[in-house]
Amino acid sequence: MSQALYVVKIGGNVIDNPDACSKFLNDFAQLKGQKILVHGGGKVATQIAAKLQIETQMVDGRRITDKPMLDVVTMVYGGLVNKNLVAQLQAAGSNAIGLTGADGGIIRSVKRPVKTIDYGFVGDIEEVNGQQINALLQSSLVPVIAPLTYSSEGLLLNTNADTMASATAVAMSGFYEVNLIYCFEKKGVLSDPDDDNAVISSLNPQSYADYKESGVINKGMIPKLDNAFAALQAGVAQVTICHADDLAQAVASAAGTRISMQG
Numbered sequence: 001m002s003q004a005l006y007v008v009k010i011g012g013n014v015i016d017n018p019d020a021c022s023k024f025l026n027d028f029a030q031l032k033g034q035k036i037l038v039h040g041g042g043k044v045a046t047q048i049a050a051k052l053q054i055e056t057q058m059v060d061g062r063r064i065t066d067k068p069m070l071d072v073v074t075m076v077y078g079g080l081v082n083k084n085l086v087a088q089l090q091a092a093g094s095n096a097i098g099l100t101g102a103d104g105g106i107i108r109s110v111k112r113p114v115k116t117i118d119y120g121f122v123g124d125i126e127e128v129n130g131q132q133i134n135a136l137l138q139s140s141l142v143p144v145i146a147p148l149t150y151s152s153e154g155l156l157l158n159t160n161a162d163t164m165a166s167a168t169a170v171a172m173s174g175f176y177e178v179n180l181i182y183c184f185e186k187k188g189v190l191s192d193p194d195d196d197n198a199v200i201s202s203l204n205p206q207s208y209a210d211y212k213e214s215g216v217i218n219k220g221m222i223p224k225l226d227n228a229f230a231a232l233q234a235g236v237a238q239v240t241i242c243h244a245d246d247l248a249q250a251v252a253s254a255a256g257t258r259i260s261m262q263g
């Protein structure tokens with residue numbers, strides 16, 4: 001059996017909460033074995049954009065990214081958020097290296113074609129260079145990947161962090177047995193949006209369709225789960241959605257929502 005690799009995604013609500021983020025990073029640094037962190041930061045980008053009087057517009061969970069907004073997300077994801085996470089991981093004993101998808105050519109995308117909506121400078125992933133990422137892992141580095149990609153025309157493109165994590169996990173499953181863990185500010189996928197303890201322990205395509213139909217699963221959780229199922233179908237060994245506080249338990253399959261193709 002191949003070696004284990006954790007691909008962990010951390011969402012913007014946790015990044016925006018210094019105490020929660022610091023606890024998460026310490027737990028992440030404690031994880032034994034090979035690991036990659038993919039981060040979001042949408043909430044921080046929205047706040048900084050507002051300070052610059054740039055309005056945020058989201059459609060289906062994706063940010064409309066015109067040139068001024070591209071400048072904001074480049075500074076926020078590639079700079080402010082990524083470098084602070086790297087510094088904190090260094091202090092926690094993890095030799096982190098911060099990268100956008102352009103660095104080392106690790107994640108190439110294509111600018112989303114305009115259909116009914118023009119998303120602007122948003123990238124749809126075309127290729128993840130798993131070999132290059134593996135070279136970093138083999139040098140005992142911990143890649144910390146920001147949600148920016150590059151195109152063959154030399155554009156830098158804003159790319160959803162959940163999709164970055166899923167595509168990275170899929171590419172790395174050619175080298176490792178990959179455990180993909182989405183960490184956010186709730187205890188998992190909930191069967192009752194008003195009850196933070198109503199965690200669905202296991203979700204398969206049928207139960208997902210039912211919860212979606214009834215409206216219990218909505219908004220940002222839909223693209224997150226679509227990414228989760230896509231990863232499982234493309235060879236990722238295990239996918240879990242959990243609270244950022246519960247990373248260690250989720251690794252031991254003792255917390256969060258386990259995504260499954262069975263049942």
Ligand SMILES: Nc1ncnc2c1ncn2[C@@H]1O[C@H](COP(=O)(O)OP(=O)(O)O)[C@@H](O)[C@H]1O
Nearest residue numbers: 011012013184188189190216217218219220221
């Ligand atoms: N059934 C559900 N269980 C948990 N969260 C849900 C559910 N349905 C919708 N959500 C929403 O999905 C959000 C997570 O998606 P998103 O905001 O994209 O997260 P992230 O910050 O991790 O990228 C939660 O904050 C929550 O408001």
Ligand SMILES: CC(=O)N[C@@H](CCC(=O)OP(=O)(O)O)C(=O)O
Nearest residue numbers: 012040041042062063159160161
């Ligand atoms: C194209 C697109 O929507 N990109 C996202 C990238 C950040 C992200 O995904 O952050 P969270 O994980 O914190 O939501 C955005 O700008 O909001």
